[in-house]
Amino acid sequence: MADVPEPTVLASDYFQSYAVVGLLAVVGVLFVAVAFGAGRLLRPVVPTPEKLLTYECGVDPVGEGWAHTQVRYYVYAFLYVIFAVDSIFLFPWATVFAAPGYGATTLVEMFIFLGFLAVGLLYAWKKGVLAWA
Secondary structure (H helix, E strand, C coil), X not given: CCCCCCCCCCHHHHHHHHHHHHHHHHHHHHHHXXXXXXXXXXXXXXXXXXXXXXXXXXXXXXXXXXXXXXXXXXXXXXXXXXXXXXHHCHXXXXXXXXXXXXXXXXXXXXXXXXXXXXXXXXXXXHCCCCCCC
């Protein structure tokens, strides 16, 4: 075979791609800075005591701003997000499972996946996290 010379990569070509990325980053930062600056210069600033008052759902605030929230509500939300995201993985699995040639392997993988979910749910149940009281 004839010797084919290897293509040479010049340093200027190499750094030119970085220059494009850097230029886009600078343009993005300038765009954000100009937008914030224009907003600051163009907005009306007339602070009054009523404007500086904390507003929440149309009700005047009463008492301190700190409220005690129980952690269990966050745990319920966290468990919901975990199982909602995990249930999304069941749809691609169902389409792959229906394809010929992938049945047994996919079925075993999904049972392992569901086993991990079941162990997590069992752990939360044993810890008493799922009791609403």
